[in-house]
Amino acid sequence: MEISEELLIKYDVPVPRYTSYPPANYFKDGFTENNFIELMQLSESENPEHIAIYIHIPFCQKICFYCGCNASLMGKGNFVQPYLAALRKEMEMVFRHMDKNRLVSQIHYGGGTPNSLTAETLKEINEFIFSNFKMIDNPEIAIECNPAHLDHDYIDCLKAAGFNRFSLGIQDFNTVILKQVNRDPSRLPVKDLIDYIKESRDDISVNLDFIYGLPGQTIESFSETIREAVNLRPDRLVTFSYAHVPWIKKHQVILEKRGLPGADIKMKMFLAAHDILIEAGYISIGLDHYVLPGDELNVALENHQLHRNFQGYCTRRTTSEVYAFGVSSISQLKMGYSQNIKDLKGYIEAIGKNMLPLEKGYILSDEQMITREIITGLMCNKKISWPEIASRLNVTEDRIKKNINLEKGSLTVFVNDGLLVETPDQIEVTDKGSLFIRNIAATLDKGFSQNGNTYSKSV
Numbered sequence: 093m094e095i096s097e098e099l100l101i102k103y104d105v106p107v108p109r110y111t112s113y114p115p116a117n118y119f120k121d122g123f124t125e126n127n128f129i130e131l132m133q134l135s136e137s138e139n140p141e142h143i144a145i146y147i148h149i150p151f152c153q154k155i156c157f158y159c160g161c162n163a164s165l166m167g168k169g170n171f172v173q174p175y176l177a178a179l180r181k182e183m184e185m186v187f188r189h190m191d192k193n194r195l196v197s198q199i200h201y202g203g204g205t206p207n208s209l210t211a212e213t214l215k216e217i218n219e220f221i222f223s224n225f226k227m228i229d230n231p232e233i234a235i236e237c238n239p240a241h242l243d244h245d246y247i248d249c250l251k252a253a254g255f256n257r258f259s260l261g262i263q264d265f266n267t268v269i270l271k272q273v274n275r276d277p278s279r280l281p282v283k284d285l286i287d288y289i290k291e292s293r294d295d296i297s298v299n300l301d302f303i304y305g306l307p308g309q310t311i312e313s314f315s316e317t318i319r320e321a322v323n324l325r326p327d328r329l330v331t332f333s334y335a336h337v338p339w340i341k342k343h344q345v346i347l348e349k350r351g352l353p354g355a356d357i358k359m360k361m362f363l364a365a366h367d368i369l370i371e372a373g374y375i376s377i378g379l380d381h382y383v384l385p386g387d388e389l390n391v392a393l394e395n396h397q398l399h400r401n402f403q404g405y406c407t408r409r410t411t412s413e414v415y416a417f418g419v420s421s422i423s424q425l426k427m428g429y430s431q432n433i434k435d436l437k438g439y440i441e442a443i444g445k446n447m448l449p450l451e452k453g454y455i456l457s458d459e460q461m462i463t464r465e466i467i468t469g470l471m472c473n474k475k476i477s478w479p480e481i482a483s484r485l486n487v488t489e490d491r492i493k494k495n496i497n498l499e500k501g502s503l504t505v506f507v508n509d510g511l512l513v514e515t516p517d518q519i520e521v522t523d524k525g526s527l528f529i530r531n532i533a534a535t536l537d538k539g540f541s542q543n544g545n546t547y548s549k550s551v
């Protein structure tokens with residue numbers, strides 16, 4: 093696929109990633125405990141769905157210079173034990189309000205580095221959840237791991253604790269590039285890790301994460317990394333575009349000094365990786381996820397059950413509503429969102445005062461619920477049928493179109509640039525348009541305004 097420089101310049105602007113709608117920067121301060129309880133009650137009142145639980149473990153043994161996550165140095169300030177006690181208490185405080193007849197479909201540990209804790213600690217947290225809720229058949233119990241700290245004994249313990257989805261942050265196989273970003277390579281060969289994790293277990297899947305756009309990476313070096321990755325045949329693979337937000341993550345400034353690749357090189361890295369993955373038989377999901385054809389995400393895509401949340405692409409079977417615990421974590425409920433305090437000390441202190449550690453939140457209006465359906469549908473299926481959405485939400489097509497400014501020709505520019513095909517009944521993003529899907533989504537979002545440096549650029 094060829095992308096002209098003109099298109100790149102036109103669309104490489106700051107836009108939300110739309111891991112939620114509205115995006116997290118719309119959330120409002122002053123979101124109270126009563127607001128959160130109201131959100132929980134609303135989600136339990138009509139057709140309560142399965143529960144997905146997200147647990148944030150912020151600790152890392154080193155901080156990678158590119159990192160955009162909520163991560164803290166493990167050794168700094170002796171926060172680990174107080175944090176674990178606070179996390180447990182937060183779960184008790186929230187579980188108290190939840191209907192215990194609802195089933196848990198997913199537990200996801202993200203970070204930071206969840207595998208910076210002992211496997212016994214993670215097992216205890218799982219057991220605490222199992223003692224409070226019944227699980228669906230074949231629940232997903234997922235963990236994001238830094239492979240620099242993984243060995244066979246640890247993997248055995250995670251498997252015994254119920255984990256069946258392992259996501260390994262590889263980022264790049266080139267150790268010179270990893271060194272530039274202050275990251276240690278995998279302790280064991282990645283092939284050994286994958287084989288050991290999956291040994292005699294059909295139900296376990298492994299995902300590998302990569303990032304393009306780091307200092308020192310070239311189109312050829314990143315292609316080499318992706319060729320190495322496809323030889324390992326992971327079930328899933330993600331190629332993240334490096335999100336540069338130094339006004340939020342100050343350590344990222346170091347990478348500017350080391351020389352970041354420009355948007356044109358980044359786009360070529362993405363396209364080269366995309367071609368290698370498709371050639372190797374992977375299916376592209378959304379913008380940057382790739383899966384083997386039998387994977388649950390591909391089946392979900394074909395059955396229109398693909399979904400998206402802060403943890404990435406997922407299926408509606410396992411993740412509809414997310415109840416999140418830990419510093420900075422975001423709960424995604426039917427009618428809105430809440431976000432916990434982002435500062436580690438502040439989070440622990442709030443729980444110490446018997447308060448839910450809420451920082452922000454948002455309750456969606458009826459109009460925003462419609463927009464959320466459209467933007468999530470676009471990001472997942474790259475196609476929206478107006479009659480289908482109208483019938484699912486039980487609203488008129490006119491109301492839907494008005495909601496997203498469609499009648500004013502908002503999408504014409506994308507049609508003219510070959511990024512979108514528009515018919516009276518539907519819109520469909522073209523292959524070229526997939527690369528700018530965040531720009532298309534932003535146009536459908538009435539509340540979006542390009543307010544300076546709030547978002548990373550689209551490429």
Ligand SMILES: C[S@@+](CC[C@H](N)C(=O)[O-])C[C@H]1O[C@@H](n2cnc3c(N)ncnc32)[C@H](O)[C@@H]1O
Nearest residue numbers: 159160203204205236237238261301332334335
């Ligand atoms: C919480 S981290 C993964 C777990 C573990 N801490 C690790 O580093 O392997 C989740 C993923 O986010 C991605 N990531 C982190 N910072 C990013 C950034 N600034 N832009 C794009 N992706 C980023 C990385 O690919 C990383 O694997």
Ligand code: SF4
Nearest residue numbers: 152155156159163204
């Ligand atoms: S990328 Fe992972 S290991 Fe590195 S700082 Fe971020 S969360 Fe920690």
